[in-house]
């Protein structure tokens with residue numbers, strides 16, 4: 001077993017990861033236009049009339065990654081779903097603005113949303129199997145996305161789908177193309193979902209606990225893949241994770257959410273080195289002890 005994976009590192013991992021040299025921005029580079037910007041977004045449950053998300057603000061520029069961390073039920077997923085235009089039926093954005101590639105999403109008709117989703121913004125969630133049709137071979141499902149969104153003919157769509165399965169580093173892409181979802185492992189399914197999510201070359205990708213259900217090695221591989229796409233293609237990432245090590249490694253900026261509120265937000269390095277809010281300190285402390293437990297198990301602990 002290797003300890004050099006994202007969630008099985010010793011205490012203080014978060015800070016050590018931050019100390020690793022990064023790729024600094026060119027000093028005089030002009031600030032890029034955000035692909036996605038949220039301005040004080042509030043989300044209300046219309047059934048209970050309760051406001052669930054109390055004002056989220058962040059900007060995501062090409063090639064950057066913003067992390068959202070926080071306890072279960074703090075509103076991370078609702079925030080992401082709002083940005084994707086897929087809030088559950090009785091939830092509504094009741095204040096603030098979301099601007100996607102320069103367009104205020106409040107002005108979008110359903111048809112325009114269909115064009116933007118996949119092509120401008122895309123997402124990968126935790127449970128890949130539930131997003132695939134169990135009765136259709138996975139390659140055909142990706143090819144269908146390509147045919148519909150890019151208007152490619154059947155043969156060209158197939159070729160492109162195999163290219164994408166190669167790009168997400170599936171070992172035998174031709175074989176995988178012809179397999180059904182139940183024939184693939186969780187890690188392979190998540191790669192297939194990422195292939196589908198990047199099929200139409202979106203500018204932003206939301207990864208909402210996309211690696212949570214995977215074992216640590218596969219998790220690290222998937223995160224590396226997303227990071228590579230980010231550096232190579234300028235894909236902008238929103239990474240929702242309960243794991244601070246993931247955020248420390250991949251995100252330029254982090255938002256810490258608790259009970260629908262952003263309690264702390266800033267450059268990842270400074271938030272994790274010098275947390276200002278008690279809740280952020282608690283998350284870091286919990287992470288460190290969790291990391292230590294994992295480091296000791298199983299060989300050293302026995």
Ligand SMILES: Nc1ncnc2c1ncn2[C@@H]1O[C@H](COP(=O)(O)OP(=O)(O)OP(=O)(O)O)[C@@H](O)[C@H]1O
Nearest residue numbers: 052070071072073074075076077078079088089242
């Ligand atoms: N489809 C839904 N129907 C009813 N309530 C919902 C729905 N989705 C979310 N909620 C409620 O909204 C609140 C925020 O949920 P959300 O899924 O955004 O939290 P989260 O931070 O992503 O949590 P987790 O880490 O568990 O995914 C929670 O109280 C949740 O119960």
